[in-house]
Amino acid sequence: MVKNLFLAFVLTLPLIGCVTTTNIQIANPKPFVVDSETYQATGKSERIKTIILHYTVSNNARAIKLLTTGDVSAHYLILDHDDNKIYNLVPESERAWHAGNGGFAGRTILNDTSIGIEIVNAGIKPEYRNALKNSELDYHPYEHYVEFNEVQIKKVAQLVQDLSKRYHISPKNVIGHADMAPSRKIDPGAKFPWERLYKEHGIGAWYDDFDKQFFMNQDAFSAATIPEIKQAFRDYGYQINDSDEWDKASRNVVYAFQLHFRPQQPTGELDLETYAILQALNKKYAGRDDFY
Ligand SMILES: [Zn+2]
Incomplete structure (x- = not known):
């Protein structure tokens, strides 16, 4: 009989588990302290x-x-x-x-x-x-x-x-x-x-005029392949597809770039000056931000 009573008590324990948890919280009513001064991380950046x-x-x-x-x-x-x-x-x-x-x-x-x-x-x-x-x-x-x-x-x-x-x-x-x-x-x-x-x-x-002139004189544009040109836009930050064609989406990128960096002649057509400006920008602002 005593054994049975004990068994009944044990079987009931899971049912009162939540009550027990609540009791612990009541026993510790003070919220935990969030301490933002003792330890600080160095790996961080602006959102x-x-x-x-x-x-x-x-x-x-x-x-x-x-x-x-x-x-x-x-x-x-x-x-x-x-x-x-x-x-x-x-x-x-x-x-x-x-x-x-x-x-x-x-x-x-x-x-x-x-x-x-x-x-x-x-x-x-x-x-x-x-x-x-x-x-x-x-x-x-x-x-x-x-x-x-x-x-x-x-x-x-x-x-x-x-x-x-x-x-x-x-x-x-x-x-x-x-x-x-x-x-x-x-x-x-x-x-x-x-x-x-x-x-x-x-x-x-903004690009430096000296660099733009340098790249225009160098004229890498006439020998550049479509993948090279697209990579140059990508290096600056533009999203551009990686197809081997110079399609409308690619011309849209050129137009957006020209609106920003050669606004008097936004044509959507890539030309020597536009490409030289892109190269000058990539030279001046090489590298990317943190991505963490
Ligand atoms: Zn808008």
Whole structure:
């Protein structure tokens, strides 16, 4: 009888297991201390790696509505009038939904690791919106794009300078939407003043003229094979397919590159000067960021 009672007790133990656990927690009600001072790791880097610039293709009112009520957003919004403000719509610690599919410098899912800045600008002038249909043009030339105004450039300069410093952004990771999604996007377009931002405010990447001239004189372009050319784009950070053909997707990469680095003549056709600029950039910004 005593044996049976003992057996019954043992069989009941698992049923009261959870009660026992609860009792332990009650016995130790103080939360554990998270100590972030005693030990610290050296293997670490910023989560934010890239700054992506966009234009809105809309006016102020419409941009505010779309970016604050829809499924598209950006961390920062720069309007086109002088209201003395840069609007922060999404905290930098959270993801904004601005980048979409694509990649740059070996990273994809760029919403995870980038800050997005939307600049109010109409993009292509209304009279040229349908210019590529029924025409010989494959891509919009420089004149088709709408200018940014002076206040916007100053706001972008201040904001990107501050972000680059705080997150230690590599110069070539300050990019346009087109740079990371060349077959889907052309913003911030040919009128965005990348060269001026580099030369006047130290923002982003730009080539040295001396190097460009050197590579033009050397003319590696005339002997370069398609795989070599594609690898050169890849080395800089562009995503480009590895087919042996120079297809539309490849021309889209060239167009995005030209919008950024040779904006007065964005043709989508690779030429000696474009290739020399790419080589000059690869020389100046050799190597990649950390990928850990
Ligand atoms: Zn965009």
